[in-house]
Amino acid sequence: MSERQFALDLGHSPAFGRDDFLVAPCNAEAVAWLERWPAWPAHGLILYGPPGSGKSHLLAAFAAAHADAGAVVVAAADLDDASIPGLVDGQRIVLVDDIDRLRAESALFHLHNLTRETGRFLVLAASRPPSHLPVRLPDLASRLNALPAVGIGAPDDAVLAAVMVKQFADRQLKVGEEVIAFLVGRMERSFAAARLLVEAIDRTSLTEKRAITVPLARMVLDGIDDRQGELPWRTANGR
Amino acid sequence: MTSAEWDRVKGRLRDEVGDAAYRSWLRPITVRDTGDGSVRLALPTRFMRDWVASHYGERIRALWGAENPDVRTVELVVDAGGAAPAPAPAPHGAPPVMEPPARPAPQAAFALCEVDEIGAPLDPRFTFANFVVGKPNEFAYAAAQRIAEADRVPFNPLFLYSGVGLGKTHLMHAIAWHIREHNPSRRVLYLSAEKFMYRFIRALRDQNTMVFKEQFRSVDVLMIDDVQFIAGKDATQEEFFHTFNSLVDQGRQIVISADKSPSDLEGLEERLRSRLNCGLVADIHPTTYELRLGILQQKAEQMGALVPPKVLEFLAHKISTNVRELEGALNRVAAHAQLVGRAITLESTQEVLHDLLKASDRRISIEEIQKRVAEYFNIKLAEMSSARRSRQVARPRQVAMYLAKQLTSRSLPEIGRKFGGRDHTTVMHAVKKVEELRDIDQNFAEDVELLRRMLQG
Numbered sequence: 001m002s003e004r005q006f007a008l009d010l011g012h013s014p015a016f017g018r019d020d021f022l023v024a025p026c027n028a029e030a031v032a033w034l035e036r037w038p039a040w041p042a043h044g045l046i047l048y049g050p051p052g053s054g055k056s057h058l059l060a061a062f063a064a065a066h067a068d069a070g071a072v073v074v075a076a077a078d079l080d081d082a083s084i085p086g087l088v089d090g091q092r093i094v095l096v097d098d099i100d101r102l103r104a105e106s107a108l109f110h111l112h113n114l115t116r117e118t119g120r121f122l123v124l125a126a127s128r129p130p131s132h133l134p135v136r137l138p139d140l141a142s143r144l145n146a147l148p149a150v151g152i153g154a155p156d157d158a159v160l161a162a163v164m165v166k167q168f169a170d171r172q173l174k175v176g177e178e179v180i181a182f183l184v185g186r187m188e189r190s191f192a193a194a195r196l197l198v199e200a201i202d203r204t205s206l207t208e209k210r211a212i213t214v215p216l217a218r219m220v221l222d223g224i225d226d227r228q229g230e231l232p233w234r235t236a237n238g239r
Numbered sequence: 240m241t242s243a244e245w246d247r248v249k250g251r252l253r254d255e256v257g258d259a260a261y262r263s264w265l266r267p268i269t270v271r272d273t274g275d276g277s278v279r280l281a282l283p284t285r286f287m288r289d290w291v292a293s294h295y296g297e298r299i300r301a302l303w304g305a306e307n308p309d310v311r312t313v314e315l316v317v318d319a320g321g322a323a324p325a326p327a328p329a330p331h332g333a334p335p336v337m338e339p340p341a342r343p344a345p346q347a348a349f350a351l352c353e354v355d356e357i358g359a360p361l362d363p364r365f366t367f368a369n370f371v372v373g374k375p376n377e378f379a380y381a382a383a384q385r386i387a388e389a390d391r392v393p394f395n396p397l398f399l400y401s402g403v404g405l406g407k408t409h410l411m412h413a414i415a416w417h418i419r420e421h422n423p424s425r426r427v428l429y430l431s432a433e434k435f436m437y438r439f440i441r442a443l444r445d446q447n448t449m450v451f452k453e454q455f456r457s458v459d460v461l462m463i464d465d466v467q468f469i470a471g472k473d474a475t476q477e478e479f480f481h482t483f484n485s486l487v488d489q490g491r492q493i494v495i496s497a498d499k500s501p502s503d504l505e506g507l508e509e510r511l512r513s514r515l516n517c518g519l520v521a522d523i524h525p526t527t528y529e530l531r532l533g534i535l536q537q538k539a540e541q542m543g544a545l546v547p548p549k550v551l552e553f554l555a556h557k558i559s560t561n562v563r564e565l566e567g568a569l570n571r572v573a574a575h576a577q578l579v580g581r582a583i584t585l586e587s588t589q590e591v592l593h594d595l596l597k598a599s600d601r602r603i604s605i606e607e608i609q610k611r612v613a614e615y616f617n618i619k620l621a622e623m624s625s626a627r628r629s630r631q632v633a634r635p636r637q638v639a640m641y642l643a644k645q646l647t648s649r650s651l652p653e654i655g656r657k658f659g660g661r662d663h664t665t666v667m668h669a670v671k672k673v674e675e676l677r678d679i680d681q682n683f684a685e686d687v688e689l690l691r692r693m694l695q696g
Binding site for chain 2: 029040106109113146149186187188189
């Protein structure tokens with residue numbers, strides 16, 4: 001390994017600032033830790049945050065930035081005991097997304113140990129902090145609890161706006177500022193709500209053959225309100 | 240010129256990190272060469288280089304940049320000149336001021352071990368000198384020391400068991416370090432049970448079980464960690480049983496750990512169970528407050544981190560599950576302080592560990608916020624939705640709206656509805672008002688902050 005890896009640049013290079021990822025107060029700490037790699041206090045790091053808060057995006061950006069070192073992203077649901085040694089082989093960093101859907105707890109336990117013992121790194125993403133995940137294997141639970149964990153908080157208005165602009169753009173829709181401002185002031189302020197709201201507006205605009213304007217946004221928002229008094233996905237999220 | 244700059248940088252670092260950390264990590268640094276906007280600093284070992292890079296690299300660079308703006312990069316190199324030594328065995332003998340680090344994270348960048356390696360590398364922190372002894376673990380500690388120091392096998396096997404994260408692995412590594420240092424000709428092999436299993440399965444697949452058997456049966460001390468992971472795995476268990484017997488017959492030492500006593504391990508064959516039971520079975524009890532505090536004090540000192548006693552007491556009190564989580568918590572607090580460049584306080588500790596300290600991630604409701612805020616400002620709960628606009632009740636109401644926006648994901652119209660059917664623009668106004676007041680009124684800012692903490696539990 002070359003010694004260059006420890007050259008400490010004076011200039012700050014926001015590896016995740018590009019690619020549409022908005023670094024904001026709610027995710028700044030998570031981004032800061034990722035950018036610090038490999039100067040971490042432990043071999044692993046846990047990112048947690050609500051659905052839609054950009055965890056997968058961060059994992060993918062991080063893996064892409066360190067592709068040369070050997071980084072791979074896997075879904076927790078795909079982990080099983082037998083796959084662990086092969087998964088680790090040839091990688092410096094293993095990133096596991098969506099720990100909430102982990103099925104084989106022993107597999108993650110082995111992965112944790114193997115990465116640690118062999119000087120590799122492990123990044124985990126979950127919707128909740130490790131202490132609140134329903135992990136049954138005590139050996140795994142205590143290891144997860146001991147890892148540094150950093151949360152992505154609830155979005156502030158700027159993030160909420162940026163998330164929606166990006167999601168509209170992903171659907172090739174250009175939406176005026178006034179529509180975004182209207183929504184941010186009135187919607188449930190969560191990442192999940194932003195995602196579903198954009199979806200609903202897109203759908204309504206298609207079926208009604210109308211441009212996305214404030215009146216259309218109001219209609220969608222009111223429709224949601226009239227139906228349940230609450231956003232319909234609230235119960236779906238188990239709240 | 241450069242060395243004068245370095246002296247000044249060192250002086251400032253010394254003020255920042257304290258004498259102990261300075262002596263251990265920063266004093267040994269020498270200036271190798273400079274040029275073209277960069278400085279190269281040398282350290283005697285790779286390990287020290289990695290530690291310094293991860294803990295002080297940023298600060299060195301920043302301080303040097305302040306001394307001399309031309310210096311843009313600071314590079315840390317190992318002085319040994321190329322051939323970096325194998326991971327240094329933990330210094331023993333003289334009690335080290337600073338044992339190796341909170342795990343060699345950046346070391347990984349340089350020493351990527353093969354997945355294939357037969358044993359697991361030993362953690363340099365896990366020595367006897369670093370093991371904090373207290374009532375709950377003194378018996379297991381004494382048994383481990385006995386094994387490490389004995390020339391002849393005193394009991395076979397030593398079976399260590401306890402709940403997770405209480406120091407079984409630490410003791411096993413400590414035995415290995417001790418033997419390596421005092422009796423280097425003895426072959427010590429430490430590995431986890433799952434690794435034993437992986438290797439065995441691979442040997443079966445590659446049809447070279449003979450090599451596998453040889454590897455394990457030629458060691459003087461075999462240590463298998465977390466043996467509960469092979470319970471119920473019949474083929475692996477069978478092989479383990481034979482390895483076990485073969486080693487015992489040859490008078491070699493075996494050390495086993497598990498989460499339960501041999502009698503309580505499920506999925507274990509009877510003959511293996513009775514084998515495991517016939518040596519010395521030592522358990523480690525859950526920690527006491529005193530032991531936890533002792534562990535934290537030692538760990539903080541090793542990290543060279545300035546942790547107020549109050550914070551250590553708080554952690555020892557709050558995190559009683561096990562030592563691993565306790566140390567993990569201290570690690571997180573220290574790492575965060577370093578990340579944001581601020582001192583560790585009780586408040587920052589609670590903030591960083593809020594996910595661990597909170598019993599559950601229950602959501603805060605608007606009703607709860609209204610109740611707490613009303614109590615705090617000593618007004619009636621009904622005032623939260625009343626039409627009264629005197630400042631006495633309007634201000635607390637605005638605080639509650641502000642907190643509802645910060646702490647829940649409810650929409651502003653919905654928040655307005657819960658406050659007596661007010662409009663979402665009223666909520667926006669309240670939020671703006673509170674933000675303005677927070678900036679100019681220190682007492683008010685503290686009230687809001689305190690309420691936020693109370694609500695977040």
